[in-house]
Amino acid sequence: MVEIREISADELKEKLENGEKLELVDVRENEEVEEGMIPEAKHIRMGEIPDQLDYFNKDKEYIMICRSGRRSENVCAYLQDQGYQVRNMTGGMLEYKGKTKPKSE
Template identity: 40%
Template sequence: MPQQVPSVNVPDLPESLPDGVTLLDVREHDEWTAGHAPEAIHIPMGDLAGRLDDLPADNEVYVVCRSGGRSARVTAYLNANGWDAKNVDGGMQSWQAAGRPMAADNGQPTVI
């Protein structure tokens, strides 16, 4: 049976993240470039272990990927290593579908 991780649905997230809350996007660079949440910190899943110092240790962390699979694994990893992390169910696909703000490095933001 897969490990259950704490999670949150996009509509349950505050429109603007309060102090002490970090949104961590763990998708690959091309996914990030195509479209991401403006307030997010980008650390691809494969780089996370070497970049834990880039993540505020005392913040609550919401972890997002494209659909929720990678972010669930990262959430479990972070929680096992002392963070207070929650998976964003449905990922950036749900974020975009909910009409949440998005930014892109070039052109119209989208989720790939």
């Protein structure tokens, strides 16, 4: 198993509060993001990732987010296999204490 780089929910919150520009991708289902997602995140459902590869740039690092960190870890493994730089937010939105907003279409 390839090692997946990680970032904790607290570390991510701190980076955002410090104004860092990060590439965040929320891979949860539509119903889940309606309850709130990190405002800076782009929503691409886990099942849609293979069809959305042209969104990703191999020169950037993407932080993957889901509810608990399990699905985003799977997405990280897949994208890493495709040659992308990714990091998994451990603990997912269950542990994220920063600002969130409901997803607006």
